[in-house]
Amino acid sequence: MIRKIKKILVANRGEIAVRIIRTCKELGIETVAVFSETDRTALHVRMADEAVALGGIKSAESYLSSEKLLAAAKRTNADAIHPGYGFLSENATFAEKVQNAGLVFIGPDPESIRLMGDKTTARKLLSGSRVPLAPGTTDSVSDVNEAKKIAAGIGFPVLVKASAGGGGKGMRIVHDPADFEQAMTASQNEAQNAFGDSRVYIEKYLEGPRHIEFQILADSHGEVVHLFERECSIQRRHQKVVEEAPSSVLTPALREEMGLAATEVARSCKYKGAGTVEFLLDRHNRFYFLEMNTRLQVEHPVTELITGLDLVREQIRIAEGEPLGFSQSDLKPYGHAIECRVYAEDPMNQFLPDTGKVHLHRIPSGPGIRVDSGIVDGMEVSVHFDPMISKLITWDVNRERAIARMRRALEEYSVSGVQTTLPFCQFVMNHPAFISGKFDTHFISDFFRPDLLMLSDSALISSLATGALNAVHWYERESDALKVQSRSTPEFSSAGVWKIRRK
Amino acid sequence: MIRKIKKILVANRGEIAVRIIRTCKELGIETVAVFSETDRTALHVRMADEAVALGGIKSAESYLSSEKLLAAAKRTNADAIHPGYGFLSENATFAEKVQNAGLVFIGPDPESIRLMGDKTTARKLLSGSRVPLAPGTTDSVSDVNEAKKIAAGIGFPVLVKASAGGGGKGMRIVHDPADFEQAMTASQNEAQNAFGDSRVYIEKYLEGPRHIEFQILADSHGEVVHLFERECSIQRRHQKVVEEAPSSVLTPALREEMGLAATEVARSCKYKGAGTVEFLLDRHNRFYFLEMNTRLQVEHPVTELITGLDLVREQIRIAEGEPLGFSQSDLKPYGHAIECRVYAEDPMNQFLPDTGKVHLHRIPSGPGIRVDSGIVDGMEVSVHFDPMISKLITWDVNRERAIARMRRALEEYSVSGVQTTLPFCQFVMNHPAFISGKFDTHFISDFFRPDLLMLSDSALISSLATGALNAVHWYERESDALKVQSRSTPEFSSAGVWKIRRK
C-alpha cells in the first residue's frame, strides 16, 4: 500500500536536520523543524516551512522528549517523522509511539530497531547464521567479577561495550586486567548517560582492524540491496573523523562476500529503509560483524556520491511503501568519495570539544565539493550537543584525485571562533599512510602528534610574522570592523588585549 | 614532447580565475593572480599563491593589457598562462606573444584562434565541408547599402553579427528593412568597443531555434572527442542565462551526427585543447554551424558534471603535451546537469545591470550542488566588468530531479545588496515550457513578464506584512547591527529612511 507523505517533522537539529529538509524541498514535501531554546535562529529553523519551539536547553528537555515531538507533529498536522541520526533515531519505543499516533516513522519497524539496537540480542540472532561474529559474550554482564573472568577467558585485550550503544559511546578497550574494573564502571556510567541503559558486554579486541561498513537499502516488498562499503578507520575516541568509499583494500570478491553478509543481517531482522552493517576487517582480510545501525549514518554522503542516489529520498520512498525499483545488479560504484567531519574540537589538545561563537563560516565550493553543515555566522557551539558542526565531502574519478580535491577544499574552508578538526584532516590527507591506503583504526595513535600540525616552513613563518606586526601596528582599533577581537567573546576587550598603539 | 607546467599565471578575474586556481591547487601547480586597482581584495587574489597588481581600473588598463600580463608572468617565473574566457582568451596576437615569450599558452594555437575567431573566415573554411552552415555572407560587409541589399536577398529577418564577435555582443536582429541601418551602426559600435574590430556580417535569422553546443577536447596527438552537448536556449540579450546537459530534444542519432560535425570543425582548424562548437537547431531538427569558441566556456560545469571530467585539468594536460588517454567510445553521459547564471541585473527592469556592494553572499549547499563564484561579502560589483557574479549548477540522475534540486538551491541562495537574476531563474525552473523541454531561444519574449516574478499568495503576503511592521517597529535602530540599511549604501542614512520610532 502506497501512502504519500505530505509533511515531515524532522525530529533533529544541526546538519542532519538541514540535510533532510533539503531533500523534502526537492520532493515537494512540507517540513516542520523543532528547536530547543538555544536553537531559535539555527539553520534548520530558518529553512523549514514550519517551526515549533520545544523549549528547554538540554537534549532531554527538547530533542529527546517524545511527548513534545509528538505534540508538535499533531499541532502541525505532519504525517511522518524523520528522526535523523542520534537522539531518538534508534529508540524503538519512540518509533512505536510515532506509529501508534497514526504517523509514519521514517525508519525500520520498532522490532527491527529493538533486535539490532541491543547489541547482545543482535549477536544472538546472528549466531546461527553465516555472518561471522567476533568472539565475545552474547549476553550482557553486570557483575564485575564475572565479567573479568569472561574477559580472561576471551583473552586480553578486550572491549567493554554498551549493549544499547553505538558510535563508540560507552566503549572502553582494556589491555591490562588491572584496569578492567575502572573501565567497566566508566563504560556503564557513559552508557547510562548516553542511552539510559547501563548494560555492557565483552568482546574480543582485534589488533589493527579496519572499520568497514556496508550501506543497505530494503523496501517493504522484500527487496534488499547493498550500496557498497564505506571505509571508516580514521577515528579518534572511537568516533569516525574521515570516511571514504570505496575502501582501498576490498577486492571485488571480498566486496561481494561482505555485501552478501550485510544483506543477510538486514534480512535477519526484517529490515526496512536505510541501514548500515558495520564490520571489522582484520589484517588477514577476515571480517566480523560489529553492529547494525538502524538509521541514516553521518557518513552517508560518500555513498550518495559514488551511487548518485539520494538516501533520504530513498528512505522516504520506502516509508511511503514504494518498491526500490532497482536491484543489486543495477548498482555499480562510480568514482571515489571522501568525507571529513568538522568537529568543534581542538586537535592540539586531545580533541577536547571547543565551544564559543562561530564568527565566520566560509565553505569551499567549485567542482566535486559538497558541504553538509548546520552552522551559520554568529551561531553558538554549545556544550549541550554533539560538537560536529559540518561535513566536507569530495568526489573525483579516483582516490588519488579525491584526496587532492579534499586537500584543496580543506585549505579553502574557513571557520573562525572555535578550534576545529580541519587541520587534523589536512594532516590525514597529506600523510603517506593514508595516501597509500595502508592504515587501520590505530591511525591516530600510530602516526599523529599535535606538534605535527605546526608549520615548519620558516620563510613562510617569517612572512606571516611581518604581516602580523603590520596588521597590529597599523590597523588595530582603526574601526569597529577591524579591531582585533577575542575569539571567545566577540566584543572587544578594552583591557589592553593588544598593547601596541597606532603610531 | 611533454613539458610539465609548474606555475600558471591566470590572466583573468572573478569566478573563472577562482575556478582555474582550484584545479591548479589540486594538481599541485602554483598559481599567480593578477588584479586591477579595484580587485585588490577579490577572491582570486586571496586564493592564489602569488598576486601581481596590474594597476588601472578599466579592462583596457588591466586584464586586457598583454604587456602588463607578460611582465607579471616574467616577474613571477610563471611558465604558462591560462586566459580563462573573455578578455584576451580568444586573441590570437596575445597567444602568439605568450608563445614568443617562451611560455605555454593554455589554449589552441594562435592560428586556430584566428581561423575560428573571425566568424567569416570560419564560415569560408567550412563551406566546403559536411558541416551545415546557416545562409548568409562568408565575408564581412562595411557598406550599409550593400549590406542592406544582401539582407534583402537572404530575406528578413536577418542577423547583423560581429565578425570578431561571440557571446551575443555586437549582434542585432533586424525584422524590418527600415531598422537595418540603425541596427548595423549599433552592431558596429558595440563590436568596436568589445573587440576593437567593427566588422560585421549578415546571416539568416532562424525563427524559434534552439542553441545547442558541443564541448570538444583535442590533444596534440590527433585525438579529438566530443563531450556531448549543452542546451543553452534560455537567453536574454542573446546571452545565456540557463544551460543544461544533455539537451532534452536530441535523439541518440542526432547527438552522434552533431557530435561528428563538431569534431570535424575542430579538425578543420587543427584544434588543440578544450573548445565549443555552437549550432542552431531549427524546428525540423536541422542544425547549422554557428561558431566555434576557442576557449573554456562559462557553462563548462554542466559538461563536467555529466562526464566526471575536470575540463581545466584536461586543458592543462593537453597544453603539457599529454595524450587524452581516452577515446569517444569511453565516454557516456551520466545523469543530468543544469546551470543558472547569477548576474547582477534587475529582471524586473529589462535585465539592466545593477551595481553596488554585495552585503551578504550565502551559497546553497548539500547534495548535487556546485557553486562557482568570485564574490565575497562586502565586494563591490562595478560597472567596469561583466555583471555575472556566480554560477549555480545542480546534478541529479535525471532532468526532472535536477530541476527540483535547482529549485531548492535557488531558494537557498541569498544575495543582498544588488538585484540578481536569481528570481528569473526561479521563474524558469517553475515554467511549464521549461519543465516540458519545449522551448527555444525566444523563451523570454514568449513567456516572461516582470510581473510574473511577483508573489501572488495573499496569505503569505499578509504574514510578511505583519513581519515587516514588527521588524520596523521593534528592532529598527536598536543597535548598529540591526538598523535597516540602504541597499546601495551600507551606512545608515539618518534622514528618516524609516519614519517609525520605537515605542
Add this chain to the structure above:
Amino acid sequence: MKYTVSLNGQEFNLRVTGFLEIQTDSGARQTIDLVPLDANRYSAIIGTKSYVFELFTENGEKFLVYKNHTLPLLIEDEHDRLVSHMKQVNKDHPTGADVKSPMPGLISRILVSEGEIVKKGQAVLVLEAMKMENEVKSPLAGQVSRIAVSEKQNVEKNDFLLRIG
C-alpha cells in the same frame, strides 16, 4: 499605534497592541516570534509558519525580499497617511516624468532633442555600461522639455537625464 502597511500592492491596516503583537482590522490579535539575523534579515515564526526576510531601502523606497522576490513595502502611521494622501491628490494628474539613469555608464548617444514629441516606449538615449549599449526609453508620451546630459558624459545611477512633459 495604528499603521497602514502596503506590501506588493496589498494593503493591511494593523495596530501594534503589545510587544510583537498585532491586531488586524477584523480585531484578531496575533503574536509573532521575530528575531533579527544578520544583514537586515529577520526570522519570523507566525503560528507555526517560518519565514526569513530581508528589509532594505533604496532611494527612500522600502523593499522586502523573500526567497529572492523583491516586494515594494510602504509603512505609514496615521500622520504619514494623511500627508501622503494629500500628495496623492496632486499626483492624480501627472503631466510629465523625469527620466533617470538606470545604472552608472556613459551617454553614448542622445536620440532626441528638446522640444521633440516622443511616444511612450520610444528610445530617447543610448547608455553604454558593462560593454553593452542600453537604450533608455520614455516612460510616457509627451514633449521633451529638458535634456540635462550631453553625449560622452559619464553618469551615475539615478542621475537626472531628461524630462518629458
Add this chain to the structure above:
Amino acid sequence: MKYTVSLNGQEFNLRVTGFLEIQTDSGARQTIDLVPLDANRYSAIIGTKSYVFELFTENGEKFLVYKNHTLPLLIEDEHDRLVSHMKQVNKDHPTGADVKSPMPGLISRILVSEGEIVKKGQAVLVLEAMKMENEVKSPLAGQVSRIAVSEKQNVEKNDFLLRIG
C-alpha cells in the same frame, strides 16, 4: 618602533620604519601590501606572495591562523620585552600548577584528594561534557594542594579546578 615578534616559536626582531614598511635585523627593508578583510582577517602581499591570515586572542594569548593552522603569536616592544624578561626569571623554577577546566561541563568524579601525591599525566578528575566522560590529567608530578570544585558541580571553560604543588 622596534619589536620582537615571536610566531610559532620563531623569534624576529623587526623595526617599523614607515607605513607598512619593516626593517629586519639584517637591515633589509620590506614593504608589505596589507589590507584588512572581515572577521579579523587580513590579506597580505609580500613581494608577489599572497597570504590570508586571521588574528585572535584568547585568555590574553595571541594567535595567528593560516590555512587552519593556529600559531601562537607574541608581539612585544622594548618596554614589554623588559617586563616579560623579569617575569620569566621568576618563572624559571616552577613549583606548581593550576589545573583549569578545558571546557564547560559537569564534574562527574574527583579521583584524588587534597594532600595526595600524583604522577605527571595521572587522571585527577572526570569531566562530563558533550555526552562524553573526559579525564583531566595532572600536568606535572606533585602534591594536590587544593581542590576548588566538588562532584556534580557545573564548571565553565578555564574555571580553576585544583592546584598541584
